[in-house]
Amino acid sequence: MKQSVRKRLYIRMLRFRQRMGIFWPILLNGTVLLIIFALGSLGYMLIEGWTFFDGFYMVLITLSTIGFGEVYPLGQAGRVLTAGVIISGVVYFALLIGYFVQLASEGRVFQMMRRRRVDKAIAALSGHCVLCGYGLVGRVVAAELAADGVDVVVVETDDKKAEEIESAGYFLVRGDATSDNVMMRVGLSRAKALVASMSNDPANVYVVLSARAMNPELYIVSRASDNRHISKLKTAGANRVILPHMIGGQSIAQAIQRPLVESFMQRSNTNDEVQLDEFLVSETSPLVGKSLAQAALTKSHDVIILAIKSQENPILQKTRADTVVQAGDVLLVAGSKAHLQGLNEMM
Numbered sequence: 437m438k439q440s441v442r443k444r445l446y447i448r449m450l451r452f453r454q455r456m457g458i459f460w461p462i463l464l465n466g467t468v469l470l471i472i473f474a475l476g477s478l479g480y481m482l483i484e485g486w487t488f489f490d491g492f493y494m495v496l497i498t499l500s501t502i503g504f505g506e507v508y509p510l511g512q513a514g515r516v517l518t519a520g521v522i523i524s525g526v527v528y529f530a531l532l533i534g535y536f537v538q539l540a541s542e543g544r545v546f547q548m549m550r551r552r553r554v555d556k557a558i559a560a561l562s563g564h565c566v567l568c569g570y571g572l573v574g575r576v577v578a579a580e581l582a583a584d585g586v587d588v589v590v591v592e593t594d595d596k597k598a599e600e601i602e603s604a605g606y607f608l609v610r611g612d613a614t615s616d617n618v619m620m621r622v623g624l625s626r627a628k629a630l631v632a633s634m635s636n637d638p639a640n641v642y643v644v645l646s647a648r649a650m651n652p653e654l655y656i657v658s659r660a661s662d663n664r665h666i667s668k669l670k671t672a673g674a675n676r677v678i679l680p681h682m683i684g685g686q687s688i689a690q691a692i693q694r695p696l697v698e699s700f701m702q703r704s705n706t707n708d709e710v711q712l713d714e715f716l717v718s719e720t721s722p723l724v725g726k727s728l729a730q731a732a733l734t735k736s737h738d739v740i741i742l743a744i745k746s747q748e749n750p751i752l753q754k755t756r757a758d759t760v761v762q763a764g765d766v767l768l769v770a771g772s773k774a775h776l777q778g779l780n781e782m783m
Contacts, residue, residue, distance in 0.1 A: 461535050465528065472499070473525050477592050481518045484510065495517075498701040499525040551610075555621060558607055561587050562626045567606075568613035569634035570642050573659055573680050577631050578606055589622045616643045625649045632674070633656040637665040641672050648673025712742075712768065713776050729757040739771030739779055 440626035473495050480491030485595060486508065494507045498521050510518065522535040558564075564587035565781045566579055578588045582605065589607040592598070598609060601608045613634065624630065631649045640658045646653055658674040660666055717723055728741055745766040761767075 456548075465535070468528055472521065472528065476517070476521045480514065483513045483517055484508065490745050495521055496622060498522060499529075526563045554607055554609065556607070558589055558621065558623050561589070561607075561623055563587075563628045564589055564607075564623065564626070566624065566627050566630040566647075568630070568632050569659075570594070570601055571633065571635060574631070574633040577633060578604065582606070591618060591622060591629075614639055615644070615767065616646060617742070619643075619646055619650060624654060626652070627654060629655040629657065632669075634659070635659050635661060637669075641665070641668050644669055644674045645672040711773055712770050715767045715769060715780060717761055717763055717765045717767065721761075721763070723761045724763050726761055727757065728759050728761070739769050739775050741767055742770055743768040 470573050472494060473492060476498075477488050477491035480486045481488055484491075487493070490507050496661050498518060499779070528687045532549055542680055557619060565572055565581050567581075568591045570578065570590050570592045574590070578590060581588050588609070590601050591611065591613040592601060592607050593610065593612055595610070598610065611616060611621075613619065613632075630643075632643045632647075634640050634643070637660055640660070644656055644658050656674045656677045657678060658669045660669055660677050660679050663679065666679075669677045712781055727748055732763035744761075744770075769776065771779070
């Protein structure tokens with residue numbers, strides 16, 4: 437029974453120490469300091485008959501090496517006590533200074549300050565995107581989102597990628613994306629999307645499952661390396677699952693069989709001449725209640741409406757001249773960047 441109690445206490449102490457992190461030695465040293473002051477003050481009270489305040493003051497000027505002299509003349513026992521206070525104080529300060537030197541040499545203080553600064557900045561974000569995994573796919577995702585003005589918070593464990601991520605202007609949270617504590621730091625409740633782009637599919641499943649539990653309204657896109665894992669990721673809560681190797685293979689085949697189509701698609705992704713974009717029609721848009729023929733967007737904004745998704749039918753539909761635009765519809769539009777920006781103002 438006693439061993440069981442000791443084991444529970446020991447486990448609790450280890451958990452508390454882990455939660456405290458680098459503050460544990462500070463707490464421990466602070467406790468030792470209080471014990472030295474308490475025992476020294478009580479010692480002067482019992483041995484010399486002083487008040488507690490006089491004993492405390494004697495310990496204070498002794499440990500601080502101010503050298504004001506003795507509060508009152510000391511007897512033999514009092515001098516032995518003072519020697520003990522001096523020795524314990526010197527050992528204590530040596531340990532404390534050594535710990536702070538270690539922190540400074542390892543850069544842990546600056547890391548802690550940087551982490552707090554990043555956490556404070558992330559706490560002010562809203563509508564940002566959380567990217568888990570900064571590999572070959574993650575780099576492209578982050579660059580594309582940043583180019584559209586979206587704030588990107590990257591979760592990455594590789595310290596070698598940290599400098600690259602921060603120099604690119606993204607918010608970095610170092611840690612394992614499968615950890616609930618790490619996922620809480622990225623502000624999922626205020627984010628608009630999460631991308632699970634790690635090369636490990638089981639890890640992506642866990643991240644998607646955790647993120648969906650934390651924010652049921654979050655839009656989640658996950659990468660997959662195997663077709664067999666698509667259903668698992670969607671069951672976990674992913675809105676979309678992308679297979680990069682399949683897209684790459686299809687693009688290569690398209691370049692061989694239909695080079696003109698592939699050239700058009702590449703230009704739509706990289707060139708301002710032709711781009712594809714989607715627009716949500718608001719209730720205040722002047723397009724509401726008008727047919728596409730009446731809106732005449734091809735003439736006024738030099739854009740082409742390729743497809744439309746209505747609230748009644750969530751599947752993309754071909755457009756016709758008599759198609760009436762309603763609030764809540766999503767338009768798939770092709771055009772130049774400048775004309776698309778002009779169209780966005782009408783939405």
